[in-house]
Amino acid sequence: QKEVEQDPGPLSVPEGAIVSLNCTYSNSAFQYFMWYRQYSRKGPELLMYTYSSGNKEDGRFTAQVDKSSKYISLFIRDSQPSDSATYLCAMTGTYKYIFGTGTRLKVLA
């Protein structure tokens, strides 16, 4: 079983849609959960991070962690064409830093 599972997509949505991106994980030692956004030909950039269970909101983005289900989500409201990118989840406990495979998102104008 992979430590982190992420649907690779691609996911295509119309502009203005609510997007839900998800990851599941198996290691209960993970405590910090991150979402990175990677545009084509660029390195990943940190979008949001959360510690332990709960929700965190930043503008149009909401990160959600459910440690009991080992499930994390990133919601994008009012999606824009500029949100088209690959979104990678990541999680860590001490030095072990694990990434998902990334979900490719395309927001259609």
Added chain:
Amino acid sequence: ETGVTQTPRHLVMGMTNKKSLKCEQHLGHNAMYWYKQSAKKPLELMFVYSLEERVENNSVPSRFSPECPNSSHLFLHLHTLQPEDSALYLCASSPAGSYEQYFGPGTRLTVT
């Protein structure tokens, strides 16, 4: 220059060549990382340096050799690579012990 820079951006090399990738960070961080990114695979952590000391080496073949001369610079020396080593090599930095990593744009490596 700001953030994390990597050179070269693209590199094509034969299996018998020796080359080096360079990473420089301008963020005042003291931990640096090398990752390999291949299509449809998660980012693979290769090496971690914290305060210029290597703290992690994830069973990477010896044909990859990292060097961290100071907290701002990181190199990845390559020799006798294989075609399956073709990938995007990403450098990242962070404050030591932090989960926030800042990535460079990567070097697209093709081994022929």
